[in-house]
Amino acid sequence: AAHVRAVLQTGSFCVVGNEEKIEAVFVYFIGDEPNYHKIEGAWLNDAPYGVVHRVATAGNVRGAGQFCLDWSYEQCHNLRIDTHDDNHIMQHILEKTGYIKCGRIYVEDGSPRIAYHKAAL
Numbered sequence: 001a002a003h004v005r006a007v008l009q010t011g012s013f014c015v016v017g018n019e020e021k022i023e024a025v026f027v028y029f030i031g032d033e034p035n036y037h038k039i040e041g042a043w044l045n046d047a048p049y050g051v052v053h054r055v056a057t058a059g060n061v062r063g064a065g066q067f068c069l070d071w072s073y074e075q076c077h078n079l080r081i082d083t084h085d086d087n088h089i090m091q092h093i094l095e096k097t098g099y100i101k102c103g104r105i106y107v108e109d110g111s112p113r114i115a116y117h118k119a120a121l
Contacts, residue, residue: 007071016068024064027053028072036080036115041103043080044117050076055090065093077120082113094118 008015012029015022030050036043052072057064073079082105083090091114095101099116106112 024057026055026068044119049078052081
């Protein structure tokens with residue numbers, strides 16, 4: 001994204017912005033995600049992985065969500081993420097940038113999510 005300049009990370013919470021304002025927020029960490037223990041399908045590998053959650057953009061800068069994913073992948077070349085069935089925008093971004101649809105996971109309340117994984121070969 002041409003107008004997104006930097007990521008500020010505090011713990012697992014990340015803020016993306018430029019000189020003027022915040023353009024996106026997301027959660028990123030390397031470690032175990034309990035919701036990913038059971039999958040209907042299969043992850044690409046069992047190696048340690050990074051996790052991206054709760055990507056949200058202000059809608060002002062085209063590509064801000066992509067910037068979040070690209071930054072996360074630069075930190076860890078083995079990333080897992082999940083999204084809702086009705087989040088077609090995120091599914092499109094994930095699939096066009098090399099994430100593989102691996103199956104279905106269920107979060108704490110039992111609701112389903114599509115599970116994606118991107119790993120360096």
